[in-house]
Amino acid sequence: MPKPSEQSILVIDDDDALRRSIVAYLQDSGFQVYEASGGQEGLTLFERLRPDLVLTDLMMPELDGLGVVTAIRHRSPDTPVVIISGNGSVSYAIETVRQGAWDYITKPIHDFAALEQVIAKINDRLLDIATTRRQQALLEQSVADHARRLQQLGSLDPLTGLPMRQQLRQQFDTIVAHANRPKDLFVMLLDLDHLKAVNKALGHECGDQLLVETANRLKEHKPATATVGRLGADQFVVMITDCNEVHGCIQNVRKVLAPPFHLQGSELFITACLGIAVFPHDGESLDTLLQHANAALSQAKLLGVNKYAFYSAELGERLRERMSRESGLHRALERNEFFLEYQPKVKADSGAICGAEALLRWKPLHHAGLIPPIEFIPILEETGMIVEVGRWVLETACRQLISWQIPDSLPLQVSVNISAVQFHTGDLPSMVADVLAATGIAPHCLCLELTESIIMQDSAQTIATLQKLRDLGVQLSLDDFGTGYASLNYLQRMPLSELKIDRSFVKDLPDDKNAVAIVKSVLSLAESLSLTVVAEGVENREQAILLAEQGCHQLQGFHFSRPLSADHFQDLLQRTT
Numbered sequence: 001m002p003k004p005s006e007q008s009i010l011v012i013d014d015d016d017a018l019r020r021s022i023v024a025y026l027q028d029s030g031f032q033v034y035e036a037s038g039g040q041e042g043l044t045l046f047e048r049l050r051p052d053l054v055l056t057d058l059m060m061p062e063l064d065g066l067g068v069v070t071a072i073r074h075r076s077p078d079t080p081v082v083i084i085s086g087n088g089s090v091s092y093a094i095e096t097v098r099q100g101a102w103d104y105i106t107k108p109i110h111d112f113a114a115l116e117q118v119i120a121k122i123n124d125r126l127l128d129i130a131t132t133r134r135q136q137a138l139l140e141q142s143v144a145d146h147a148r149r150l151q152q153l154g155s156l157d158p159l160t161g162l163p164m165r166q167q168l169r170q171q172f173d174t175i176v177a178h179a180n181r182p183k184d185l186f187v188m189l190l191d192l193d194h195l196k197a198v199n200k201a202l203g204h205e206c207g208d209q210l211l212v213e214t215a216n217r218l219k220e221h222k223p224a225t226a227t228v229g230r231l232g233a234d235q236f237v238v239m240i241t242d243c244n245e246v247h248g249c250i251q252n253v254r255k256v257l258a259p260p261f262h263l264q265g266s267e268l269f270i271t272a273c274l275g276i277a278v279f280p281h282d283g284e285s286l287d288t289l290l291q292h293a294n295a296a297l298s299q300a301k302l303l304g305v306n307k308y309a310f311y312s313a314e315l316g317e318r319l320r321e322r323m324s325r326e327s328g329l330h331r332a333l334e335r336n337e338f339f340l341e342y343q344p345k346v347k348a349d350s351g352a353i354c355g356a357e358a359l360l361r362w363k364p365l366h367h368a369g370l371i372p373p374i375e376f377i378p379i380l381e382e383t384g385m386i387v388e389v390g391r392w393v394l395e396t397a398c399r400q401l402i403s404w405q406i407p408d409s410l411p412l413q414v415s416v417n418i419s420a421v422q423f424h425t426g427d428l429p430s431m432v433a434d435v436l437a438a439t440g441i442a443p444h445c446l447c448l449e450l451t452e453s454i455i456m457q458d459s460a461q462t463i464a465t466l467q468k469l470r471d472l473g474v475q476l477s478l479d480d481f482g483t484g485y486a487s488l489n490y491l492q493r494m495p496l497s498e499l500k501i502d503r504s505f506v507k508d509l510p511d512d513k514n515a516v517a518i519v520k521s522v523l524s525l526a527e528s529l530s531l532t533v534v535a536e537g538v539e540n541r542e543q544a545i546l547l548a549e550q551g552c553h554q555l556q557g558f559h560f561s562r563p564l565s566a567d568h569f570q571d572l573l574q575r576t577t
Contacts, residue, residue: 098231297309338393341564476495
């Protein structure tokens with residue numbers, strides 16, 4: 001295996017901070033490292049320097065990671081390329097691996113030692129080529145041998161014996177060339193549900209047996225006009241011709257998988273999600289149809305297990321829009337595109353402003369308006385970017401609170417939402433302590449709003465994290481209470497200080513007797529646990545009066561104010577103080 005000092009690595013990433021971190025780490029490890037901030041620049045350096053290994057980001061403007069893989073594979077098939085991908089794009093990274101990349105690493109990279117592990121694994125595969133590269137004759141032989149291996153692997157799956165992409169493409173071309181009714185050609189992408197859980201619980205050998213048995217069932221019970229293949233991981237392909245009713249084929253796949261799998265003494269019931277694309281409406285090549293079937297598969301997975309979805313132009317547009325959103329979010333902090341708005345919270349008995357909830361907003365530089373939070377916050381969470389952005393929100397809100405404090409007035413409290421990803425990724429108590437120290441905010445003036453999905457885990461680690469936060473002196477609020485599964489049993493064990501009644505219970509007050517009864521029950525529960533209660537979504541005077549009469553402590557909603565910019569919130573404070 002070559003020494004680090006003998007290897008050169010090209011790092012391509014438009015995220016300057018991440019790229020420089022990777023370069024610094026690899027240089028410290030002894031590698032010779034080159035860097036490029038984009039795909040085109042990277043290819044230019046590759047042509048001039050011919051590095052031993054390329055690390056490239058997947059989502060980049062102009063020329064993305066897929067284009068880099070294709071270009072390098074065309075120019076130098078033996079040069080390994082490793083994709084660096086955000087979590088929300090893992091399926092695309094895997095697809096890129098199938099098309100020529102050697103491996104991929106997911107973002108965010110929490111431990112850069114993973115880079116050396118991937119490099120070591122690649123070096124094992126390249127040992128013969130790397131040690132003979134200096135000799136031209138042996139190099140040519142290595143390239144030929146490697147090309148033959150790739151061709152063999154591209155024809156049949158060594159585990160299941162099913163045709164893979166290359167052979168499937170040939171069969172697809174033959175079918176299309178001889179089809180009298182090409183509209184009857186469907187491409188179905190089948191993804192087994194919970195295969196990772198099987199591998200984790202019973203081992204990869206059991207998982208492999210499951211894949212083999214699935215392949216055997218699909219081959220045995222497929223229609224005469226169907227072709228079954230495998231793309232790798234837990235995905236199978238079924239190409240169906242002369243099928244007037246594709247829904248019957250979907251039911252046939254479900255029927256094939258319905259009987260239990262008996263593996264290593266365990267009885268497993270396996271389901272699968274299906275994504276379906278139709279020739280030629282959804283594409284005229286197998287690669288395009290598989291891409292669109294994969295988009296439909298992603299949609300099916302959002303619906304749950306054992307679901308299916310057909311590709312549509314609207315689905316493709318949503319997918320492209322999501323990819324664009326994800327790409328833009330990677331640079332949003334750097335470009336100062338995020339800002340906060342603040343919705344006032346008032347004391348129910350007096351109407352005096354006692355605090356505000358900080359709400360994250362995103363206005364891209366080259367976009368006409370704001371992107372709704374429901375469209376970008378899930379992407380931040382799925383990709384892990386919410387950790388860095390969440391720290392920015394927390395620090396910005398705390399600094400803003402300091403600037404608002406008016407002498408001799410009621411002390412204000414700022415509330416900041418914490419997602420489950422933030423809570424369980426990294427060390428949240430340490431981050432909060434750092435922000436408190438950096439901003440100088442009094443700990444009791446900071447309230448962290450948590451979702452029920454966090455406290456419902458009820459693990460020792462969850463409770464320990466909550467207690468560390470309370471030990472810092474900050475307040476902990478359970479957001480949207482009543483919409484999930486939190487019970488008295490959970491609440492008693494959690495060191496909370498506040499409950500927020502969800503707006504869905506407030507909107508029908510005061511006329512709906514059931515809503516009134518629910519609010520009374522929540523207030524009674526909170527009183528027994530000595531918790532402050534905040535009602536969200538208060539939109540009229542009648543709701544505010546009823547909640548105050550029933551003993552609610554704080555109110556929040558459009559009746560008092562919509563979310564405001566920091567300056568407008570300060571103006572409101574000065575007018576009402």
